[in-house]
Amino acid sequence: MNVISIYLDTETKPGYGGDWEIEELGCYDPSRTEESLKSWKIRTLANDTVTPTFPEVFKKAVSWIERYKNEEDTILLVCHNRFDINVIKNTCSRFTLSFPSHWKTFDTVPLFRRVIPTRMHKLQYLRLIAGVKAWVQHRADEDAKGLHSVLAKVCDTQTIFKSCQNESTSLDIVSKRILSQRKVIPIFYDFTLSRYMKKEKFEDYPETNSYPKILKIDGYCPYRSDNQRFSTFINPGDDVEIDPEYSQGIQKEDLEGQPTFRKAISRFRKWSQGCLEGHVIGKVAHVAYNNFKLHNKILDLECETHFGCKYDDVILNNEDLIHKNVVHFDLSYFKSCLVHGFPRKSIWEKGKDKVFDDVLEYFKIPTDGDCLDKTHQLYEAMIGSADRHAVGNALLQKPNIKAVAEVVKPHFVPRPTVPYPIFADTETTGLPPKRGEKGDWPRIVQVAGFAPLKKKENQWFKSSVNPGILIPAEATDIHGITDADVKDAHNWSKIGSDYYDWALDGVKAWMKPVFIFHNANFDWYVIARENKRMSVTTRSDMKFFCTYQLSRVLRGGTYGHKLENLAEAFGIDHQEAHDAKGDVATTFEVFKKLIEPLSPDEAYNAIHLRENPRSSKEVAHKIQEALEGDGTQIVSITSGKRVVSKRPRDEGCSTDPAQKKKARTKKSQEPSKRAASEVKLRRSARLKKKRTV
Structure with missing residues (x-):
């Protein structure tokens, strides 16, 4: 069954008795190759004997409309405003003519109201939006043909009209089908502001006019066939202070003679509209990274100052017409839906966002080059293999970030995580209470750490800690730290925060910190107790590893696994015993000796890949099996190759069956x-x- 769509229009004038008289009836059938446009003049004056009357014209119109109709075909009269159909039906009733009951009608005005959010829906205004060439106005046939041209720009007319022949199909369903076909064109943009703003209240800006001013607007649309780049400077006025470090080197002298904000933003909006390339119901997605709310707020404040309205309500082309076809998308919030571990706020250093560079590095995008090119590459890397049309529809939802994340997540492949080792040790006020006994846990008096993957000048951390209580003499006899040594030191609330800031500095989102202790069952839980007592917050995905347990599995036996015993066995200088930094250095050297000939990176990766994040024995057994050469593979995170290392048992290793039996008997x-x-x-x-x- 085919649908024959006939576009219809009338020219009318007021008649006697309040009725409207039809002066001209015009029809257009786009499916015809010959005589597709037809117009009939109708007699409205009594003394006019030449022009045919309405009954004569209506019979000709019915004959012309149904000329190529088959029995199974449906006639659909399409008009812009139901007024035309109502006038024809009323006129038919006046002349006792029957309007064909099998004809169906379709009014485009309610459809345009649903799919094109403009202030006016007159056909001539819609022509401007659709970019259709002007036609001769107030001619019924030309207006009918023009209606078809505008509607064809909005949607696939045949598909829509076929769905309209089902009476159960509402206009809302038809409009949703049209909107599901619209395009969303991403535009990557960036603003250069006069200065950096931190912790300032937007509510004070309209009164003080002290918000940062926009000095430059840059835009990039790689999906456009031509004129992909846009750039313009803005002269904010002589009273604006400019910070050269944050303004990317722009000086006041560079802005002399440049356009004002009103002219610059009008050019930017016109260029943005051109990216749609005639797609009437399309949307422009302004994509940026970081400080998105800040930029939008400043943009709205500037528009309120110069236009009296917000940016989305700026009048286009000086017409009394508003086309709200702009959506906003922030990549910094979107990346948090895909990848965890990045700092929530930007970290600015000399006008450069360090977090943005970390995100680029996560997606393996070069950090050098144009900012808009990097933003475009980041957007494509985040979207990945997801359906672009589905992403476009998700961009139009509110909130669009979560909607897009739901579309992208099934196709997103995160970067494999790698370990970030940190060797650590503590000195405390004593030992913890034995199992089943009541008592307070010891407090930290000294903490130290060593991160081998950091830069050389930042690899070490050491600090004394004021425990808030007197240090027992028994503890002082062991580590030599007295109350006078920690009198002027900060408590764990300050030292603990500094310790974790140092430890996590340089840890990327694809890296997981692993703290390596000798006897982690003591140090790790002492630190955890102190964190809870002093309300020190840190990452919840951190792991720990124990070299004491590693030694027990690899060397065997129950005794002789203390740090000083292992240092002596491996010939390691351990003069600063029971000093946190000295113990950390010895732990690092002992760890390398225990895993020989494996590299530390291979051992770190074995720690990272364990199933139980709290198990040290599990990793120790894996390393032991690899050293014995039974085929277990350890992945190297430096070379990316799979390595199988083999090492025979040491002759002096305490794994002799007789010694094991003696220990079990004892x-x-x-x-x-x-x-x-x-x-x-x-x-x-x-x-x-x-x-x-």
Whole structure:
């Protein structure tokens, strides 16, 4: 079944008795190759004997409309404003003519109101938006043909009209189908501001007029066939202070003779509209990275100053017409939906955003080059293989960031994570209470750390900590730290924050920090207790590893795994024993000796790939199996190659079956806690019995 769409228009004038009289009836059939445009003049004056009357014209019009109609075809009269159809039906009733009941009608005005958000929906205004050439006005046939030209710019007319022949299909469904076909063109833009703004209130700006001014607007649309670049300077006035570091070197002398904000933003809007390339219901997505709300607020304030309205309501082409076809998309918020681990706020250093460079590095995009090119590459890398049409429809939703994330996430492949090792040690006020006993945990008096992947000048961290209590003499005898040494030191609230700031500095989003201790079951949990006590917040995805457990698995035996014993066994200088920095340095050297001939990077990756993030024995067994050469593969994070390393057991290693049996026998001879408690209960029962006797 075919739908024959006939575009219809009338020219009318007021008649007697309040009725409208039709002066001209025009029709246009785009499916015809010959005589597709037809117009009939109609007699409206009594003394006119030449012009045919309405009944004569209507019969000719019906014959012309149904000339090529088959029995299965449907006639659809398309008009702009239902007034034309109502006038024809009223006139037919006056002349006792029957309007064909099998004809269906379609009014384009409600459709345009749903798909084109303009202030006016007259056909001539819609012609301006659609970019259709002007035609002779107030001619019924020309207006009918012009209506078809405008509607064809908006949608696929045949598809829409076929859906309209079903009476259950509402206009809302038809408009949604049209809107689902519209294009969304991303435009990457950037503003250069006069100065950096931090923690200032926008509410004060309209009164003080002290907000940063826009000095330059840059735009880039790679999806445009020509004129892809846009750039213009803006002269903000003589009273504006410019910070050369933040303004990318722009001076006041460079802005002399440049256009004002009103002219510059009008040029930018005109260039943005050109990116649609005649797509009437299309949308422009302004894509930027970082400080998105700041830039939009400043843009709205500037537009309110110069135009009296916000940026989205700026009048286009000096016409009394508003076409709200701009959406905004912030890549800095969008990347947080895909990748976690980046700082929430920008970190500015000499006019450059360090976080933006980290994001580029995550997606393997060069940090050098034009800012708009980098933003475009970042957008394409984030979208990946997702359907661009689905992404475009998601951009039009509110909030569009979450909507786009739902479309992109199934296709997004995150970058593989790698470990970031940090060797650490603490000195405390004592030992923790034994299991089952009540008591306070010890407090930290000294902390140190070593990060081998940091730059050489920033690899070490060491600081004394004021525990807030007196240091017991037994603890001082071990590490030599007295109350006088920590009297002027800060407490863990300050030192702990500085410690984590140092440790996480340089840790990228695809890196996971791993703290390596010797006896992590003590140091890690002491630090965790102090963090909770002093409300020190840090990342929740950090892992730890214990070289003590590694030594027990690789070297075997129960004893001889203390740090000083391992240092002596491996010939490592350990003069600064029980000093946090000295112990950290020894732990690092012992770790390298334990995993030989594997490289530290291979061992770090084995730590990172373990299933249980709290298990040190699991990794130790993997390293042991790889060293024994049973085929276990350790992935190198430096070369990217898979390496299988083999090493025979050391002759002096305490894994002899006789020694293991001796250790198990000695352990079995020790009375257990349960046996001791039973002895105690029996003893107390005997004493109680004697007293009763």
